[in-house]
Amino acid sequence: MAVEEKRAWIMIVVTVLAYGAYLTVVLGRSGSVPLADQPYAAALLWSVGAAIVASIALHIVVSLISPEDGKVKDQRDREIHRFGEHIGQSFIAIGAVAGMFLAMVEADQFWIANVICLGFVLSALLASMAKIASYRLGFHPW
């Protein structure tokens, strides 16, 4: 498996686990209090921080156990990486525009922060899935 495909799989696993844990913590607290009044900032920062640390650790582990051939990037890897990131950018823009719209209508900070966060999560997932699909199904940049 190519190094960039392994990175894409790591990104999917880490993103799903970190965002899943964040949602579990925030939604688990909601009782009679409205969701927008729940404390979320600490859980959000911890989940992002843990995702970054886990991602770095997994990259190191995968690099150590991979054969030498599986550590080198070439033209195809760079092209697929650019393609995947380009696809994923759309959700960053959608998240930012949604956040801007919510700010304009003076929505609660909870919703602004969470819609932007969701944009980043969907961007990471879409970019990674586009990369994996390119490796598995084919990539013809011409």
Next chain:
Amino acid sequence: MRPTRVTNSIRALRFANGEMTQAELARRIGVTRQTVIAIEQGRYSPSLEKAFEIARVFQVPLDSVFQYTVTEGDDS
């Protein structure tokens, strides 16, 4: 992504050239073995420069390595 109409004869050329391994071809054109496998299987269209490098390794013209197949009824 649309499938490519470009086919190739890399596998046959490797065997005609002393059963050259995919790893050896990859080393000579400066890509990973996974990329050679993807090119052979038609899952990746290399750049024009890499295509020329592959033809140069086998010492054949470019169209002996890559072929553009247009079937009856195709308009482009």
